[in-house]
Amino acid sequence: MLCVHDLTMRFGKLVALDAASFDVQEATIHGIIGPNGSGKTTFFNLVTGFLKPTAGKVTWQGRTVSGLPPHLVSRAGVARTFQNTSNYANLTVRENLVMASRNRIETGWLARLVNLKSARTEEAGHGRTADELLERFGLRDMADARAVDLPGGTQKILGVVIALATAPRLLMLDEPLAGLNSGEKVRLMEIIRSIRGDGLTILLIEHDMKAIMRTCDRITVLCYGKLLAEGTPAEISRDPETIRAYLGEEVA
């Protein structure tokens, strides 16, 4: 379980996150929604070590992750994607996945240094992981294309698959659907649902309400740093505060 306790982040006078507390159950898709500037990305930055909280903490599977540097959070099994794509543009799709697979938690670089034979087996393992991911997520035909040459939507899908190649237990996606066409959106939401089936926990920031309401098990609504509401998609879509602050009347 991911537990958020009184999490607060101030930037000078601005309170980007104001004593937010909520839990995320494992093997669920948990949506984080709210107007622009509500603290959603700030929350991700606090969980993954890109920001240190002013107060409060986040625990993942009983260990405090807030305040740790990003590489230690990642070692605790947490991976994220960014609001803007960030692949290694000049590497091929397959090379990107092999690189990410090398960053898996169980891969000691020291072991690779001291034992060449097991290192070779390990390298072959990363190649196999990459090939399995290419196959499973329909990227095999573009394995040798440079990431930068892919259409924008495919680059964003690749971003999610790269995060998966690090073998996380918690995957945090910041507006993965932004900029995708409707076919790409359907494909990415299928990927997200299928990895929940593997037991991954997924935190999903999205402004696409149709995708959020169809896919999430639970939703947390943030509004200018405050936790406004929390519940199932059905509960959130008829919550008066959420409708007033964010959804508008048409979703109700």
Ligand SMILES: Nc1ncnc2c1ncn2[C@@H]1O[C@H](COP(=O)(O)OP(=O)(O)OP(=O)(O)O)[C@@H](O)[C@H]1O
């Ligand atoms: N590093 C920073 N320094 C100062 N202010 C910041 C910083 N990061 C975020 N903020 C401010 O904190 C508030 C919350 O920003 P955040 O990016 O978390 O919002 P968001 O909910 O992700 O919005 P969006 O939906 O537009 O992505 C905003 O007012 C933003 O300007």
Ligand SMILES: [Mg+2]
């Ligand atoms: Mg954001």
